[in-house]
Amino acid sequence: MIKQSAAITLLAAMLAGCATAPAPVASPSSNDGVDGLACVGAIGAAAPGLVEAPNPPLMAQAQRQSGNGYLCSARSYVVTQPVRLYRLIDSTQPYSKLGSFWSFERPTGTRDDYRAKFAICKQWSQLDRLLSCDVRPGSMIVVGTTQSADCGDGITYAKTAANQVFVPNDGLAGIVHTGGCVDQGAWPAAGN
Template identity: 40%
Template sequence: MNEPPRLQTCPRHRLECRIAGAAWWKRGLTFAVLAFAGCTALPPQQQGAAPQSAPQTQCVGAIEQPYGLTPISDPALLDGTVQPPGKGGLCMGQAYQVTQPLTVYRVWDSSKPWGEFGKWWSFTPPAGPRDAYRVANEICPSWSALDRVTQCRLKVGSEIVIGTGQSATCDPKDNASYPPSAQIQVFVPNDNSNPGKQLIFDCVAQAAWP
């Protein structure tokens, strides 16, 4: 009963007692209060680290260091690919420079021939069925019929973005929506208005898919 007040503080401030050392009690108290006040802000800070992630969303999967690519810093390129929930695109992404002529694949809509050499590709050959491919890559029916596939190689020196998929909320007539996906997608900023600015070459003739 004659214990000093110091022992009565711990039950009321257990977080402070765990963080502070015996010789740094006051410093530990300050740190604990700040940590408690800011605990809800920590997850967004972690998500904002490289690779870049969309805010206020739960991405799935991970980006592993690919062969033939070197990571670079290109915030402008990332800003055009990492999207908020419901918008498709990437949930998290990392910019890279191509150091090897890697093979990429694109599934596109034959009714829109200008889209054959568009911006969204993959490193793995596409596999059906079509509906499963839509879910894995968050592609709404009104965006693409997904009935042709083209294979190309990336030009060395090109700058691209790879990452995992963001959720997509489709047009009401599609009667579909897709959650975030761990599927790795490849963003290639091709300029179809100028063939000299396309970042792909050595393309194989289009084929019906799936």
């Protein structure tokens, strides 16, 4: 009788546990950010020299929750031939030359327009010098839409459809995936 009572108690506990189990969480859609909130726009077609190659750990490095900058939606690629990228840097921070965030397109417009397009807070960079480099074949990169940024000084930038390129450069660790760099000079150029 005791064994039967213990079995009934165990069965009741197991059934009660099933009744209170949380419902499965739906996986985010392909255009949702890591926080499940919708991103803006879409990731453009792969540039020549890029082949899509899923790399979840690298994508996790490139994406952040809303308000934190970085990428919103993301896809990872392997580089099969050199791909030219552009980066605006802070001339007072030489280590920023080979950072992680780049663009396929040469920057145009004003500094304020560029900040808003790519959600770049003033305290992150002066954006006063233009650099172009090639990503080396065999490297893995991530391309994605721009995540929003809360700069903490009353300025916030919204998510945008602008595609950015995340290159996992880490100069302190001696990991650099870019080469053939050309200093394009002060930015914006005189007259802009």
